[in-house]
Amino acid sequence: MENKLSRRSLLQAAAAVPILSAASATTGATAASAAPVSATANGGRPDTADPRFTFAVLPDTQYLLDDGGSDAEPVRATLRHLVREQARDNIVFMAHLGDVTEHGTATEMRAASRAFDAAGRLSYSVLAGNHDVSGDDQRGDTPYLRTFGPQRFSRMKTYGGSSPDGYNSYHVIQGGGRKWLVLALDWRASDAGLAWAQDVLDEHPLPAILTTHDLVWAEDDGKAHLSTNGQRLWDRLIRRNDQIFLALGGHYWPSGRTTMTNDAGNPVHLHITNYQERYYGGAGMVRYYSFDLARGVIDVETFSPWLLGKDDRTPLEAEHVELSGDVDRFTVDIDFDERFAAFAPPVLPAPLPPSAVMPRGTVAYWRFDETGLATTVADGAPVAPGTVARDLTGNGNDLTSELLHASAPAALTWSAEHHDAQPARASLRFDGGKGPDRGAVLRTGPDAPVNSATFESGYTIETFLKLPEPFDGDHAWMGILSWEGRAGDAGKHSGWSDDEPTCSLNLSGERFLQFVVYPVPVDADPTSWSHAIPVGRWMHVALVNDGRHTVMYVDGSKIVRNAAEESRGISTLGKPFAIGGTQSAERYGQGFYGWIGDTRIVSRALRPDQFLTARGR
Incomplete structure (x- = not known):
């Protein structure tokens, strides 16, 4: 038996x-x-x-x-x-x-x-x-x-x-x-x-x-x-x-x-x-x-x-x-x-130098610790407009901070918070919102190479983010990162609006991540959606394209609602890449509400064991 x-x-x-x-x-x-013990993983012993x-x-x-x-x-x-x-x-x-x-x-x-x-x-x-x-x-x-x-x-x-x-x-x-x-x-x-x-x-x-x-x-x-x-x-x-x-x-x-x-x-x-x-x-x-x-x-x-x-x-x-x-x-x-923090705090992995997390094909890598920010500030202190976040690859894709509309300095602050597996021990806290629109963004300069890169052989875009708890206010469709410019100006008219950018990562009113991209060769907007993401917890998001299809990963897990349409490249218009917001009709409305950490763009598809969370393996 x-x-x-x-x-x-x-x-x-x-x-x-x-x-x-x-x-x-x-x-x-x-x-x-007397019955033999069935063969099991780990030699029949527990996996500690x-x-x-x-x-x-x-x-x-x-x-x-x-x-x-x-x-x-x-x-x-x-x-x-x-x-x-x-x-x-x-x-x-x-x-x-x-x-x-x-x-x-x-x-x-x-x-x-x-x-x-x-x-x-x-x-x-x-x-x-x-x-x-x-x-x-x-x-x-x-x-x-x-x-x-x-x-x-x-x-x-x-x-x-x-x-x-x-x-x-x-x-x-x-x-x-x-x-x-x-x-x-x-x-x-x-x-x-x-x-x-x-x-x-x-x-x-x-x-x-x-x-x-x-x-x-x-x-x-x-x-x-x-x-x-x-x-x-x-x-x-x-x-x-x-x-x-x-x-x-x-x-x-x-x-x-x-x-x-x-x-x-x-x-x-x-x-x-x-x-x-x-x-x-x-x-x-x-x-x-x-x-x-x-x-x-x-x-x-x-x-x-x-x-x-x-x-x-x-x-x-x-x-x-x-x-x-x-x-x-x-x-x-x-x-x-x-x-157990008072007597047995978790042992976190050590921070990694930039060189350890820039694999072949890394186009841009931004982090907000002392290696990445030209000007460091205290935890919770405002990041002044004009502050530069260096592109640590040396490719010239530096970001510069700016406040949106009449936002107060507190719309962008420096934070010591971070994902446990993040290479750097820092992040930026964005306090964007609606009515009236407020927020902050970090944008590349007009001549940055990433502005016009089309990634037709594939790409991996990664970032760390955290939503506040409680998640106060209406932040539906706030942007996380994007390329500026109108899809209509790129000859793309199949999407929701000609005024939306050619590529953006956003958050819906139900807290679903939305990654929408207009590929290079066709007029289409294949879109990937996550599950409803939690508040009060850091997560890692990766958008991986192999030259044919895009797959979204959240904390290293593949999500189910990935676009079935073929997707090759990104129809960039030579306009800045931004962190902290998404344009409509070339204007920023509300900014992002939460924390954003290390962000990296690689010009090829990476495996999950090559993500920023993989600790340089």
Whole structure:
């Protein structure tokens, strides 16, 4: 039988292979654990550079590991699932929240140890709950410590160490291209245990997930509150350490969640995860915390691999396959870079010199740092009319700034803001708008070579831009960059108006990028459109023409609404190239509203791995 697919395909029952219980194994069926692991990318292991990764949580398993009568198969099934799907679901770690067993006896701990053998190569942490031990972490030797003490984790690459008593441990895991700290604290961490945890946090300035057994309890509606022990942890450890952004506990039911504000003014998400009161002692329920650093979210879902693996489910089993209530399936919004900036700021690529980003065929390259601007000013200060932005290729396509209409000096200011991957660490802030028209532009001189270049063999035009948030006012059809002149004067009459320029990049009222160009040999205006671009975020835009067709890229991704018409060259009229506006009838109305960074024109089609974002590769 074919091996089971990823979590995202589990509900497609026809493709799933059942995880058999001990009882069904006696009927002669082949156990799922004996099935070969399907070939996957990265050798079946997680991709720690992928911005999407999973942190799995397994709560109270005590009713399944009870020597008074229970069934450990759901626990084994969950662990086998995590191993099998480690690469497909990009599972980088699993945390158990305590109450591994019902009585903490040596017999139960041996059964728990055998169950956890199914975890194989998976890295995980386990902590003690009140059914595993009694007293605080200074209790001394116990069957739990002999089973889940430091010796169990020492083989794992993630394991960082344990407190001297052995009951508290920490792991350093990798996901999304960065490191994360996991603290696994005993159900009753002593003062010594808390001091040890503080030392770990001090020595590892990383985003931290705290796991323990007794943290919060929840009302029936899922609203969670700190328990007595949780309040102690909050006051003594969590609120004081901005690193801790997520704290997870079990012990109580029903499940619930709350968000509290720490001493640094940042949110801390506190969740209770426990399903032991549900059918079959929780049926080995596991919770996925699926981090997505690109989207800035943690998607949470809860399901039972054991029940998902059954061919024929009873009504009660079907009811508990997957939980979808507000406390079991939800999304946590986190701006990861901003949340962790105080202690683990993102490492940005170093700025690059102009020479590193001027490939063969570079016609013009403008940037607004000290290498590009003839006169530098302070962040937020106006850029005076007449300021020159040098063409760093030396081809003579320098830009000169000017204010439009009766615009105030603040219509064009210098900014230290920039796209993270931009070669230069600077941009210009344009404050254009309608009614009355205002703005600023930077224009080439009357004799600049780029004015009359027609690019019939192809071209790549790139720029970095950002729209303000909030995006106040009406800025529909504002120009970003263009060549001046009337299309009608170039003999082009097929477009929207003879008065529009022969080539321009604009923004529609719906915030769609519009690139319209009149090719050299025909009277046509093939136009490309992006999706609605976001506000408050830097992006890279590239317009690539191979001599036949034009393709727009946003942040390195090809957009769908590219013109199907053949497009060769640009019908330039020998008039200036401009950044910050688009003419109509050879007059500028409103100017651009937002930031513009490095801008480059190359006389051939570049691949995405040759764009300005490629860091000179």
